Amino acid sequence: MNHPNEDQLILYHYGEASGRHEVAEHLEVCESCRANYLTLQRVLAAVETLPVPKRAENYGAEVWRQVRPQLAKPDGPRESDFWRLFTWPRRAVAGALGLLVLGAFLAGRFWPQPPTTPAPVIVQSQPLSAGARERVLLTEIGDHLERSQLALIELINRKTSGAVDITAEQVLARELAAVNRLFRRAAADAGEAGLSTVLEELERVLVEVANGPARLSADEFAALRERIDTDGLLFKVKVLGAQVRSRERDAARELAANRS
Amino acid sequence: MDDSDAVAVARARAGDQDAFGMLVERHSIRLFQLVYRMTGNEQDAEDVVQETFLRAYKQLDRFESRAGFGTWLHRIAANCSLDLLRKRKRQDQQLDPVELESEESMPTLPSHAPPPDDQVFHLEVQQKVEAVMKQLTPMERAAFVLRHFEGRSIEEIGRALGTGPSATKQSIFRAVQKMRRALEPVLNATP
Numbered sequence: 540m541n542h543p544n545e546d547q548l549i550l551y552h553y554g555e556a557s558g559r560h561e562v563a564e565h566l567e568v569c570e571s572c573r574a575n576y577l578t579l580q581r582v583l584a585a586v587e588t589l590p591v592p593k594r595a596e597n598y599g600a601e602v603w604r605q606v607r608p609q610l611a612k613p614d615g616p617r618e619s620d621f622w623r624l625f626t627w628p629r630r631a632v633a634g635a636l637g638l639l640v641l642g643a644f645l646a647g648r649f650w651p652q653p654p655t656t657p658a659p660v661i662v663q664s665q666p667l668s669a670g671a672r673e674r675v676l677l678t679e680i681g682d683h684l685e686r687s688q689l690a691l692i693e694l695i696n697r698k699t700s701g702a703v704d705i706t707a708e709q710v711l712a713r714e715l716a717a718v719n720r721l722f723r724r725a726a727a728d729a730g731e732a733g734l735s736t737v738l739e740e741l742e743r744v745l746v747e748v749a750n751g752p753a754r755l756s757a758d759e760f761a762a763l764r765e766r767i768d769t770d771g772l773l774f775k776v777k778v779l780g781a782q783v784r785s786r787e788r789d790a791a792r793e794l795a796a797n798r799s
Numbered sequence: 800m801d802d803s804d805a806v807a808v809a810r811a812r813a814g815d816q817d818a819f820g821m822l823v824e825r826h827s828i829r830l831f832q833l834v835y836r837m838t839g840n841e842q843d844a845e846d847v848v849q850e851t852f853l854r855a856y857k858q859l860d861r862f863e864s865r866a867g868f869g870t871w872l873h874r875i876a877a878n879c880s881l882d883l884l885r886k887r888k889r890q891d892q893q894l895d896p897v898e899l900e901s902e903e904s905m906p907t908l909p910s911h912a913p914p915p916d917d918q919v920f921h922l923e924v925q926q927k928v929e930a931v932m933k934q935l936t937p938m939e940r941a942a943f944v945l946r947h948f949e950g951r952s953i954e955e956i957g958r959a960l961g962t963g964p965s966a967t968k969q970s971i972f973r974a975v976q977k978m979r980r981a982l983e984p985v986l987n988a989t990p
Contacts, residue, residue: 553947582975582986588928592835692965
């Protein structure tokens with residue numbers, strides 16, 4: 540076999556490599572790969588040094604003492620645990636609401652505003668500086684692009700033998716499309732043509748996945764896969780994601796510089 | 800599934816809270832270890848352990864008894880941890896952006912330090928590991944912890960985190976690569 544790359548060695552280490560026997564044989568005869576693998580093993584063995592604080596023997600009883608009173612409570616959220624609301628689909632709703640606010644900010648503050656457009660009125664419970672808001676926004680866009688990219692890669696790499704059920708992927712695509720729509724509109728309003736165009740292409744694909752049939756024949760699935768990456772969409776999303784992350788880092792630096 | 804777990808789950812489903820309490824007492828320490836590795840924070844880990852049991856109790860009817868109860872709990876805990884990590888990431892970015900600069904913020908030990916004895920070396924490696932763990936994205940950290948420390952298969956991790964095999968593998972690859980980049984120089988510096 541050819542020299543296994545790092546990913547193959549990682550899978551081999553964890554017992555997940557498909558050609559495990561071939562990799563083992565290769566490591567027997569190839570000194571450089573063996574050295575490479577030994578380094579990987581040393582690194583992963585070193586990870587074991589990560590300490591975990593010890594818990595007392597009665598820790599379980601203590602947890603139960605804390606948990607028990609809450610079992611009897613109605614299903615409503617506990618006041619101190621607001622973040623725990625953030626599970627799908629509530630997370631999607633909350634995220635979308637948050638993005639609406641961010642989108643309004645985006646249209647008015649982050650990107651240049653057309654002179655005739657009145658500034659949006661945004662009521663925020665806790666005022667953030669413009670730099671901090673910009674950074675939050677960029678993080679949101681970066682995360683969205685990463686999630687979308689992963690979801691689409693996952694879909695097109697899916698192994699099939701005959702008909703395919705993409706119900707789970709449709710649910711995710713629907714959620715991503717909803718969030719995408721907010722960003723796309725905000726970007727278009729702000730005159731960010733490049734961002735808006737890629738988001739539009741992305742949305743078209745997400746909507747197609749979300750609204751198409753859940754069960755596809757092998758041919759239909761092959762056609763869908765082809766359409767997903769028409770015009771190199773995944774590459775564009777990846778590049779855009781990198782640009783957004785870069786802007787996010789710049790925003791952080793600027794923010795830090797302003798603070799100091 | 801462990802027989803005693805199965806019995807306790809059945810009783811808990813029938814409304815016996817004490818039976819659920821037995822499950823809590825039995826699985827808490829193991830769960831804490833998982834969650835601590837995922838969150839890297841003791842208080843967060845304790846909160847997530849509690850949250851996991853609360854979610855598990857509410858979802859007991861959805862538990863399929865052919866799977867291990869512990870495995871099921873770990874899946875819930877992994878998701879709770881992931882939610883928390885994502886939330887923390889956003890909070891940190893608002894409050895302390897500088898510290899989030901990934902590689903730039905990694906603690907580095909002076910290169911002119913004398914050859915480390917075992918203890919110092921161990922500490923240095925440990926600090927590096929902790930620093931890299933903090934750098935990982937929530938998804939990378941979750942997938943890596945489940946694979947490396949929990950020994951879960953790619954398929955199990957994907958099911959737990961709601962990702963497919965490719966995305967799961969990519970998260971693990973990236974985590975290991977980051978770990979390697981940070982640790983290899985330290986490990987190579989030893990005799």
